[in-house]
Amino acid sequence: MDTFKDVLRQLLRDVRSQKLRTFLTVFGIVWGTVAVTLLLAFGTGLKKQLIKKTAGLGDRIVIAWPGLTSMPWEGLGKGRRIRLNEDDIEALRKETPNLKAISSEYQTSMKLNYGTKTIAIDVSGVSPEFCDMRNLIPAEGGRFLNPLDMDRQRRVLFLGNEMAKSVFGTENAVGKTVLLGGSPFLIIGTLEPKEQDSSYSGRDNEKGFIPGTTFRALTGRKWLNNIVFQSQTALLNEQVSDSILKGLAHRRKFSPEDKEALSLWDTNEQFAFFEVFMLAFTGFLGIMGCLTLVVGGIGVSNIMNVVVEERTKEIGVKMALGAKARYVLSGILLETLCVTAIGGLIGFAVSLGICAVFPQFGLTEFVGEPKVSPAVAAITIGILGVIGLIAGWFPAREAASLDPVVAMKL
Amino acid sequence: MLALAENQPAPAKLGPQAVPAPSIIRMEEVRKVYDTGKVKLEALKGVNLDVTKGEFLAIVGPSGSGKSTLMNLIGCLDTATSGRYVLGGDDVSRVTRDQLAEIRNRRVGFVFQSFNLLPHISAAENVEMPLVFGGVPVKKRRDRSRELLERVGLGDRMDHKPTELSGGQMQRVAIARALAMEPDVVLADEPTGNLDTSAGGDIMALFQELWRGGSTLVVITHDPSLAKRAGRVVEVRDGRIVSDERTENRPG
Ligand SMILES: Nc1ncnc2c1ncn2[C@@H]1O[C@H](COP(=O)(O)OP(=O)(O)OP(=O)(O)O)[C@@H](O)[C@H]1O
Ligand SMILES: [Mg+2]
Helix, strand or coil, rough: HHHHHHHHHHHHHHHHHHHHHHHHHHHHHHHHHHHHHHEEEEEHHHHHHHHHHHHCCCCCCEEEECECCCCCEHHHHHCCCCCHHHHHHHHHHHHCCCCEEHHHHHEEEEEEEEECEEEEEEEEEECCCHHHHHHCCCCCCCCCCCCHHHCCCEEEEEECCCHHHHCCCCCCCCCCEEEEECCEEEEEECCCCCCCCCCCCCHHHHHHHEEHHHHHHHCCCCCCEEEEEEEEHHHHHHHHHHHHHHHHHHHHHHCCCCCCCEEEEEEEHHHHHHHEEEEEEEHHHHHHHHHHHHHHHHHHHHHHHHHHHCCHHHHHHHHHCCCCCCHHHHHHHHHHHHHHHHHHHHHHHHHHHHHHHHHHCCCCCHHCCCCHHHHHHHHHHHHHHHHHHHHHHHHHHHHHHHCCHHHHHC | CCHHCCCCCCCCCCCCCCCCCCCEEEEEEEEEEEEECCEEEEEEEEEEEECCCCEEEEECCCCCCHEEEEEHHCCCCCCCCEEEEEECCCCCCCCCCCCCCHHHHCCCEECCCCCCCCCCCHHHHHHHHHHHCCCCCCCHHHHHHHHHHHHHHCCCCCCHHHCCCCHHHHHHHHHHHHHHCCCCCCEEEECCCCHHHHHHHHHHHHHHHHCCCCCCCEEEEECCHHCCCCCEEEEECCEEEEEECCCCCCCC
8 A cells, every 4th residue: 555655656756757758658558559459449340340241141151042953963964953842951951960040942022012002022931040040130029930920821921121111111010911912911020120231132121021831832832942051150061061962962863063953152151251351350450559569568668767777776775774675676566557557548548539439430331330349458458467567577676686785875 | 891792791700780781783703795796805804793782883994994884784784795693683694685674674773974865755754764664554653753853853844855954954864764663773874974063963962862862873983073972982994893992981
């Protein structure tokens, strides 16, 4: 307690007697802190933005479309159309290891009537699994399709938010009944607005989703348009895709080497790229910031060396009066940590300020919103602490090992 | 008492009224060699010294003879190259740096020629310094520093910074500081060296007053008239004690 008060007092004294020097030192740390936090904050923001832009499509899903065979197989010629139905999905669901979710998707364009309005709408018949896989989050007050809807071939409709707006304006769509392809459908939910920059069958906010069973019964269709699936972890996507390809090749008799009989789009591939890219990017920024901080730390260490030199006589006197090495050491160390902490705090404040005003520049669309997350703060504080300790250690040890007789003579 | 300081105490010699005062400082064949890399300089060449409780010892001698070196060893600011040093009954010839610091804090009080007060803090805070290192609680420290500054006649200068005091006043603050932890012995290295005759006389008078109060004092001085006020004068020449004489002075 006494030591701490003492340290603060000495710090004030140093600051007063060496204004410019202290300013420069603290500035070094402020600069380093701003660099580290801002770089990390922008890194975090950019990553969030990129994920947001692509995740609209789904959560690391794989999409598979059946097509025409491009090579002969077991006596069958090429150019044959591969068609898949619900049996294939059932088989895959049972037989594919590490599969988390799978759903068929049937698509068509229909007419939607409500009151006097008639609008063309792309409709997909899907399973409840679509909700999580494709990030089709229902807005407050609604729900997505459920297994009961599937079993009972219920005429229920989940509507994209833009479509709901075109049909109902500001009115609540949920609970209303519309005619879809001439049949009455109850709207059970609308899409929570989301960013979606990639798609394969139109943007979700303009679409409608109904149970696959209802779709088949209504349209008489047997063959699905595409499959959407997801593995237990994104890392397993490749392996699961391979199993699915082999399984379907076996069931539908085409070569597992045939790239066109079943085309696969692993949306995780771009995530994997982003992950690596962002890791490298954040790492680069972090290292640059750290180097800046290290330079700042060297500055602090230098200053503390000067402080020790200036205070040599005083330290000698204190030692003569019974101050132990520990006391001298911790005093200098504490003072260094204080300087570092003050610089760090100012740096944090500056960074937070910049992050707060940044969205007003209208660049968030491109680089996201910089955010000083707890992780960023923790990392910076950790680095600052280590730098402060190292910066203080050498001058402090120097001070503590002074010979009082010699020191007092100075 | 006179005989005891120089010889081994022999029980047969002790009369009923000649109870030996306990020895505070006992040095046996103490040598100090300064090793400055190329040259080795023997500043003390075998010193034997015995100081008992309540003595007022003056150390005199020419410049460079080793007085300050001897004082630093007595005050545990430095350690001897060889020989034995017993301070207040404890052998302190070979102790750690931290133990030395603790001894300096509790057993000895220093008074320096150049005062060595910390210039940024008040007189009272300077006096409190050893108490801080000794772990004395704040309240007690305040009381003690007031009491000591009053005792050296600076009760009205408690909150003055050293720069706001005269040389004689600064040295009195230093003496108050030296007394703070109630040390076994007060050591002063030319305490009047930076003062004019009158201020120097005041300081010497203060030492005599402390002596009367029962303190043990060891004072280095160049001034023969000041040395005469002590109870015993030791002369150092070329790293050796060449004479050790008692004066007529008594504490009372
Ligand atoms: N730290 C040191 N390193 C090397 N030599 C030293 C050191 N301190 C003192 N000496 C040498 O030891 C000898 C004794 O010095 P000391 O300071 O004890 O003399 P002194 O009697 O106090 O002299 P003065 O009356 O001038 O203060 C001197 O020759 C000096 O040069
Ligand atoms: Mg000297």
